[in-house]
Amino acid sequence: MDIHFEKVEVRFEGRTVIHPLDLTISGRRIGIIGLNGSGKTTLARMINGLVKPSAGRVTVNGFDTVEKQDEARGQSGFIFQNPQNQIILPLLREDIALGLKSRKLPKQEVTAAVDAILHRFGISHLGDRRAHELSGGELQLAALASVLVTEPKILVMDEPTNQLDLKNRNLVERTIHTLPEDVIVISHDLDLVAGLDRVLLVHEGRIAADGEPGEVIGQYRAMHEGKD
Amino acid sequence: MRSLHIDGDSVLHRLPAGVKLATLSVISLALFMIGNPAFLAGAALVGLAGHTLLRISAAEIWRRMRPFALIVVVVALFTAVFNGTTEGLIALFRLAALALFASLVTATTTTGDFIDVITRAAMPLERLGILKARDVGLSIGLVIRFVPEILSRYEVIRDAHYARGLKPRPVSLIVPLIITTLRSADEIAAAIDARGIRRQK
Numbered sequence: 474m475d476i477h478f479e480k481v482e483v484r485f486e487g488r489t490v491i492h493p494l495d496l497t498i499s500g501r502r503i504g505i506i507g508l509n510g511s512g513k514t515t516l517a518r519m520i521n522g523l524v525k526p527s528a529g530r531v532t533v534n535g536f537d538t539v540e541k542q543d544e545a546r547g548q549s550g551f552i553f554q555n556p557q558n559q560i561i562l563p564l565l566r567e568d569i570a571l572g573l574k575s576r577k578l579p580k581q582e583v584t585a586a587v588d589a590i591l592h593r594f595g596i597s598h599l600g601d602r603r604a605h606e607l608s609g610g611e612l613q614l615a616a617l618a619s620v621l622v623t624e625p626k627i628l629v630m631d632e633p634t635n636q637l638d639l640k641n642r643n644l645v646e647r648t649i650h651t652l653p654e655d656v657i658v659i660s661h662d663l664d665l666v667a668g669l670d671r672v673l674l675v676h677e678g679r680i681a682a683d684g685e686p687g688e689v690i691g692q693y694r695a696m697h698e699g700k701d
Numbered sequence: 702m703r704s705l706h707i708d709g710d711s712v713l714h715r716l717p718a719g720v721k722l723a724t725l726s727v728i729s730l731a732l733f734m735i736g737n738p739a740f741l742a743g744a745a746l747v748g749l750a751g752h753t754l755l756r757i758s759a760a761e762i763w764r765r766m767r768p769f770a771l772i773v774v775v776v777a778l779f780t781a782v783f784n785g786t787t788e789g790l791i792a793l794f795r796l797a798a799l800a801l802f803a804s805l806v807t808a809t810t811t812t813g814d815f816i817d818v819i820t821r822a823a824m825p826l827e828r829l830g831i832l833k834a835r836d837v838g839l840s841i842g843l844v845i846r847f848v849p850e851i852l853s854r855y856e857v858i859r860d861a862h863y864a865r866g867l868k869p870r871p872v873s874l875i876v877p878l879i880i881t882t883l884r885s886a887d888e889i890a891a892a893i894d895a896r897g898i899r900r901q902k
Contacts, residue, residue, distance in 0.1 A: 567813030
């Protein structure tokens with residue numbers, strides 16, 4: 474992946490959420506950690522163009538997220554904190570097909586791609602089930618399938634293990650580590666990000682640390698553990 | 702999320718969505734052109750009998766129709782008060798028949814099929830450059846998807862009142878219902894954008 478934040482700043486209602494930032498994200502698996510409200514999700518949402526910078530620009534694999542929004546979104550998929558909100562149509566198979574149909578692909582191609590992605594995540598048996606019938610882990614896999622069916626090169630995941638029990642958390646962790654796509658994971662789950670290649674620590678809208686997971690997580694713990 | 706669709710393999714399930722929607726349109730027009738209460742009552746009974754194809758219990762049929770029942774009864778009562786009993790009965794049976802037939806279509810048609818058929822129907826308007834057919838299909842599909850969701854949210858908010866020993870009141874129900882629904886709509890809209898379902902070009 475090749476993501477550039479160039480002099481990016483984000484302000485909401487007079488408050489600066491992301492302070493002027495120059496950042497390059499490359500590599501295979503990147504983690505983003507930080508306290509609630511530190512700006513992690515805003516940073517990640519800019520990659521998909523869901524948040525537009527108030528100043529500066531963000532490019533994803535060369536595409537500006539504002540000027541070339543469709544192309545930039547084609548490069549990256551986004552998994553939301555609550556996968557329930559990611560699933561737009563009740564039936565899983567129909568929901569996964571939705572992203573492909575908007576590309577006006579032939580019906581046979583859509584069906585084949587949906588079958589293939591369900592098979593890839595081992596959830597073929599869930600294709601005709603409704604989202605509200607799925608467990609937390611199944612929902613995360615369904616959300617992954619619905620995003621990856623359009624073959625983005627980069628996957629951004631916002632709190633993918635949030636609210637999952639241990640079994641489903643481990644399932645999601647295993648899945649993340651075996652994904653061939655480049656991955657950016659925003660998480661409070663420090664064990665999850667410890668297994669990634671590089672971690673960014675976001676603090677009060679700034680990058681407070683950037684480097685090898687062990688070091689950055691250590692710095693994060695030192696900043697906050699034992700402090701009220 | 703709940704769904705209005707019911708799994709099954711009935712004749713209605715197998716009919717193409719376009720045929721069902723076209724038939725519903727014709728039936729709806731016919732119901733509004735006919736002013737015979739006995740005939741309209743018969744139509745409502747046919748709509749009700751059609752639900753046996755879905756193999757669902759009477760309680761489930763009532764659960765599906767309950768939100769409309771109040772509206773139908775209120776409209777029929779007002780019509781009866783201002784226009785007489787016969788007109789009231791006509792309104793009652795007409796709207797009941799309409800709701801029952803519409804329920805049959807939504808129960809046997811998936812949201813995806815609704816989106817596809819409405820998108821196809823709107824294609825001539827897209828060719829004229831008036832709108833994007835896929836957006837129209839998606840909008841109507843989302844309305845159908847949100848109807849049961851809003852009911853679920855209403856039940857959660859009502860139960861939260863009971864859990865705190867509070868009596869549900871219209872204002873204390875409607876305000877949080879609107880807020881949570883709008884918030885959810887924002888999140889769904891973001892998901893649609895993030896997944897490139899509604900492309901800019």
